[in-house]
Amino acid sequence: MAAHDTAVDSVRDREIAVEQEHLDKVYRRLEEKIHEAEFLMDDAAKRGQVGTPGALAERDAQVFRAGVHLNRLNSEFEDFLFGRIDLLYGKDGQKGPDGAYTSVEPAEDAIGPDGAAEIGETLHIGRIGVLDAEYAPLVIDWRAPAAAAFYRSTPVDPGRVVRRRVIRSKGRKVLGVEDDLMRPELTATLGGAELPAVGDGALMAALGQARSHTMRDIVSSIQAEQDLVIRAPAASVTQVEGGPGTGKTAVALHRAAYLLYQDRRRYAGGILIVSPTPLLVAYTEGVLPSLGEEGQVAIRALGSLVDGAEADAYDDPAVARVKGSARMVRILRKAARGALELGETPDRLRVVAFGRRVELDADELKRIRQNILGGTAPVNLLRPRARRLLLDALYAKSGAAARHTDPELAAELRSSFDEDVSAEDSFLDFLNAWWPELTARGVLSAMSDERRLGRWARRVLNPGEVRRVARSLRRQELSVHDVALLDELQTLLGAPARPRRKREVDPLEQLTGLEELMPQREETQRERADRLAAERTEYAHVIVDEAQDLTPMQWRMVGRRGRHATWTVVGDPAQSSWSSPDEAAEARDEALGSRPRRRFSLTVNYRNPAEIAELAARVLALAMPGAESPAAVRSTGVEPRFTVAQDGEALGEAVRAEALRLLERVDGTVGVVVAMQRREEAARWLAGLGERVVALGSLEAKGLEYDATVVVSPAEIADESPAGLRVLYVALTRATQQLTVVSGQRDEPDGNGVPDLLRD
């Protein structure tokens, strides 16, 4: 080893030892706190044995606090200290509108004339804050205002930061440090000794790591432009655009954690994160617990937003195009009302009142129905009105009204008439049949009858569209697009009155603190989020990921969940798989209303190496001429690979061989992206290759990433739908390291195997 390397290593070792010392101190403090918490619980349990109401209440409060504390400490114990900044002397910052400190300039005399500067303050940053026994911070929470400098400082705009350090640790052991000097021109000293810098920067180390099937948090390497979004004030709408791999999903998730930290009370109303697919939900939902949240956040796929529905099937593009379009609103309105006539609708009402037979015939009933439906109120909620108008008509027909002129007597007579008639079985049976309680599922399946749907969709859909939609609704399973229709129907029908669940009053149940501590009663974060979500119909903040993909009907569905919310909307128009972006934009504007918007854009691609980004840019130029690709932050020197296969069996063999080859070359995951109709076939091609490799339909690849990907037949993917080129762009931007494109004949590969669509 060269002398120079040895010297570097010894500096590194010394710096690691310095951080180890600090981490040890933090752990000692955490242990003290755990002992305190345990003592409190113990003490509380003893008091509990006394059993007086006062002691019980006190025990409850203490146990609760101790329990929460212990839970937090235990779950945050791993790897929670990750950063450090060394700052010049300066004034305390002032909070800007986004909660970050704005006044970050050093004091006037912080830097000497010769560029010498003494470090005035050192802050350590972690996933939660820890104070020492004197209440001085040992670690500050990454979301605290003072931590913003860790993310925002750059050599161009360093503020007070001289050195930013990322600390890597595992359990109690510090493994490494990576420094960035923000003011390399200074001769900075700390406690009289020169301030050293080691490592090549933490970002690159993070980006080069192998990918697993779940996303990691990026708290130790959030970049300045991302931090601005994460801490943007929650008022109104925060709109974020950025190309593939610019961290939109990561930023959206960290923003949820930040908002909760910053205003826990407000966001106890819940944060909803809407994701396009269950795969992306599964990929991202692990990120939040590691950020220390407690279940106020619900991550839902578009197909699971409606209670009781869990859809992940896709309609074929032609059907999806109709079902997602705002044209459906008119059809559903008709269906919700027309469905009243579906059963055996009686065409005559006969009752006996005051000893006489009174009857309404078909014409009279029809008029009454039209009168009731004149307004826009939800159909199920019109039932009381239906009852009243029927009674009015029966009363008028009975001639009883003529018997009394005295208003008081007339009113009495009328009410005893109503009582008489309403108690009659024949009247109740009639009402149930003539104005049945409708369910959204029932109406949706009524739409599967082609003739009926044709009537409801007259002048909205053409006969071909009616046929395809009706046929798709005859399938057993719900599709993702059906869910937005269900939600619309639920609004049009009005919720049937649901009996409120009564909570058993069990004194033990009320001891929330005990719940926290007893393992058998502990809810997982998922369960808690599910329960809170089920009880919630609206949220305090709604985050929409991959927003470019929401159809107009989906925007309406999501909009209902955030009528009074603030919003964060992240997306990339170039990745939109919806064929009519203008129509979707209109629906989005309707959902977001006139709230003011703040726009941000993210410009750096952290996922794809330059070699892959460059290939994808060719497709972007076809899909959206003039659109700019984000700049790739690194390059690997490995060019994308092209292979050619005949369609059919040879294609499967070529794909399998490529997947095997890539499995040997990367440590993490391999994703094989095929056109939607080849999904099942592709799963068979890859059978037995193990869990590291996954087959995906083109639409399922949204938002995900793999160490290596195989994109199968670009032409097939591009031809799938009018938005096919944009879907292909998504497919080509999933790899963090290596990409192989397998072409079939249809791709018209050239002599090098490069398909027509990907040629320069």
Ligand SMILES: Nc1ncnc2c1ncn2[C@@H]1O[C@H](COP(=O)(O)OP(=O)(O)OP(=O)(O)O)[C@@H](O)[C@H]1O
């Ligand atoms: N500051 C960062 N530090 C480390 N990794 C980062 C950073 N920002 C983004 N990444 C990584 O880059 C990858 C892409 O991020 P993410 O999936 O959030 O991008 P995206 O903009 O949502 O992409 P797409 O539009 O393709 O879905 C992820 O692996 C993420 O962890």
